[in-house]
Amino acid sequence: MSDGFLQRGGHWVLGQSVLLSAIIASGILGRNQWHSLALTLCGACLLLIAAACGLAGAVSLGRNLTPFPKPSARTQLVQTGIYALMRHPLYTAVFCGSVGWALAWRSWPALLAALALAPLFDAKARCEERWLRQQFPEYCSYEHRVRRFIPWVY
Numbered sequence: 001m002s003d004g005f006l007q008r009g010g011h012w013v014l015g016q017s018v019l020l021s022a023i024i025a026s027g028i029l030g031r032n033q034w035h036s037l038a039l040t041l042c043g044a045c046l047l048l049i050a051a052a053c054g055l056a057g058a059v060s061l062g063r064n065l066t067p068f069p070k071p072s073a074r075t076q077l078v079q080t081g082i083y084a085l086m087r088h089p090l091y092t093a094v095f096c097g098s099v100g101w102a103l104a105w106r107s108w109p110a111l112l113a114a115l116a117l118a119p120l121f122d123a124k125a126r127c128e129e130r131w132l133r134q135q136f137p138e139y140c141s142y143e144h145r146v147r148r149f150i151p152w153v154y
Helices: 003-007 010-029 036-066 089-105 108-115 117-135 139-145
Strands: none
Touching: 003 010, 003 117, 003 139, 010 108, 010 117, 036 089, 036 117, 089 108, 089 117
C-alpha cells in the first residue's frame, strides 16, 4: 500500500470495506432468522432513506466525492444541499442502507456487523473533521450549525 493511501485515511476505507463485505455476505448467507413483517418493512424504509441520502450527498459533493476522509488540496467545502442538514450524509446513507439490508434479509449476523459501522463512522467522521478544520477555517462555524449524522439530533 502506498503512503498516499494511508495518509488520506485509507485504513478507514479498508475497515468499512471489510464490514460492508461482511454485511452483504452474512445478509445473504444468514437470512430468514426471524419472521417479522414490521422489521422487514422497516428495513425497506431504511434502504429508501439510504438511497435518498446517498444520492443527495453524491450530487451535492460532485467532483469532491471520495471514499477518503482526508480532503485533497482541490476539495471545496460543501455546505449546501443535504450538507445544510447534516455534515456526513454519505456515512448516514451507508449505515442506514446496511441496517436496512440486514433487516430486509432478516439476518442477525448482518445486523450485528451493520451496527459495528456506527462507532467506525463516528470515529472516521471525527478524524475527517479535524482535517477539514485545518483546511477550511469556516468549518468550525459550519459544525456548530449543522449536526453530524441526523439533522437537528446528532
